[in-house]
Amino acid sequence: MEKRRRGSTVSDKRTKTGRHQEPHSMSSWFDRQLSSHQFQLAATAVVSGITVAGLLYGGQAIRRKVAVEQLKASIPPLDEEHQAQRLTDFGAASPLPSAAKEEERVAALARRAQQGDYDSELVNEQLTRTANFLNTPGYEKLRASFVIVVGLGGVGSHCTSALARSGVSRIRLIDFDQVTLSSLNRHAVATLADVGTPKVQCVRKRLEAVVPWVQWECFNEVWREDQGERLLAAWDKGSGTEPDYVIDAIDNIDSKVELLKYCHQHKMKVVSSMGAGCKSDPSRIFVGDISASVEDPLSRTTRRKLRMSGITEGVPVIYSTEKPGLGKAQLLPLPEEEFAKGKVNELSILPDFRARILPVLGTMPAIFGYAVANFVILEIANYPHEVGAGKGREKMYDGIHSGLQGLEERLARSVGQDPMGLKIPVSKDDVGYLVEEVFRGKSVVSGLPTRLALTRWRAPKDGFRIDHRWDGQKYTKLQLEELVCMTKEEAAMHEKEVLKEGKPPEIIYDVEVIQLVERRREEEMQYRDAQSSQVPSEFRSLFPSAKHTALGFGGTFRVKLTATQQR
DSSP, rough: OOHHHHHHHHHHHHHHHHHHHHHHHHHHHHHHHHOOOHHHHHHHHHHHHHHHHHHHHOOOOOOHHHHHHHHHSSOOSSSSSSOOOOOTTSSSSOOOOOHHHHHHHHHHHHHHHHOOOOHHHHHHHHTHHHHHHHHHHHHHHHHEEEEEEEEEEEHHHHHHHHHHHHHHHHEEEEEEBBOOOGGGGGGGGGGGGGTSSSSHHHHHHHHTOOOOEEEEEEEEEEEOOHHHHHHTTOOOOTTTOOSSSSEEOOOOOOHOOOHHHHHHTTOEEEEEEEOOOOOOOOGEEEEEEEGOOOSOOOHHHHHHHHHOOOOOSEEEEEEEOOOTTTOOOOOOOOGGGGGGSSSSSTTTTSTTOOGGGOOOOOOOHHHHHHHHHHHHHHHHHTTOEEEEEEEOOHHHHHHHHHHHHHHHHHHHHHHHOTTTTEOOSOOHHHHHIIIIIISSSSSSTTOOSSEEEEEESOOTTTTOEEOSSTOOEEEEEGGGGEEEEEHHHHHHIIIIIIIOOOOOOTTTOOOHHHHHHHOOOOHHHHHHHHGGGOOOOOHHHHTTTTEEEOOOOOOOOOEEOHHOOOO
């Protein structure tokens, strides 16, 4: 028992002794680590990192606070001009303002910008690509320009949009029409919300959201020649600036011709867009003189009417040379009930067709419009570009006229009459009209466009005669509708076999040639009948029973009289 107690006591002593020695050893370890050079370096690095992080964080916090204060200071106080809404309970933005409110803000910004309250650096930044392209002189001319656009359909709206976005500062819009649902397939800026609103206001409103500094004048009315002085007047906001260019994007034939004629007479620069309807090939669109435009019914009709006013060239136009073909879109026929609605030819390209039923691929009016705008921009900026010249065929018309004179003299000799001093009732303008407008500048026999001549189609029923009723004057009773276009070689053979030997054309030419001649005559008679209502009223009062036909050759009205009235 005593040994056990002694062992237990010794064990307890050892245990107690070990426990008392453990704190002493840990303390010694810490002392050794603290006195270590590596530990001191590590501790210094940690403390330095914490200090630097604290300084950085504190600096960033200060900068954030300063930035927030500056941002708050830059926010204007809320009033009618500057409005704001609270965030939702979830911290999201409030619903977008109504369209009406947004339009009001856009209009307010535009008003301030148009009064000069808009940073010019922002304008230049927005137009920097245009400025770089045109260089400084051209860009400055474009920025100071004034352009008038007449007609704001598919062509006019895209043209106006391009002009405004490119830097034109003053634009006057003229159009009587409203946005329709069917016009949205080709209009540049109109939306469903604009249906039923005036096109001039629609274009202005939509483009103000893009180019608020552009100044606008809107005339919601029909272009009329008697209002030309007012509608095409100088800019009336103090500058007195004359228009740099007038753009014709009208689809009404009479209005188009009146506008082009007015600009030509008043020496105003004008460019006209021809028909984009029934066209689908962008590669066939050209810029050139109206005398060179082909395969375009609108251009052909416009040329005819301008010739009546003595204008044969000098009007730049955008036109398409695309030809109609099998499977391509064509003018839709006019239902019989439409004839009861009024003047069916007023908005048509050809008789018995309305412009509103002209099939239009929405992309083509846009291309026409951008082509017009491109032409005007380059013209105003004096940027180098080429435009197709007119045909310059005056010498050819002189030659054809001389050839026709010679033909009549030869026919006179063939019947034993003296052709000395013989006159023919055909002018050089008549020759140009027949060759270009009626026969499309091609022979009715071969379709060749070179070495052309005019000749009688049939021999006169009563034989060739010279009128001697007035002393000192001899002329032939030659009617324009008797003439056809051939090559000189074809005309020589025709003179021998038809005019001198008396053979009917039907036994000499193919059926296709006979039908072509009759078709050209029928088209011309339809055109004349459509113009008969435009004969001046004084002629009707003088000759109430006469057959009035506005032939349009040589720029004058001609009245066919009955034999009794002639006597």
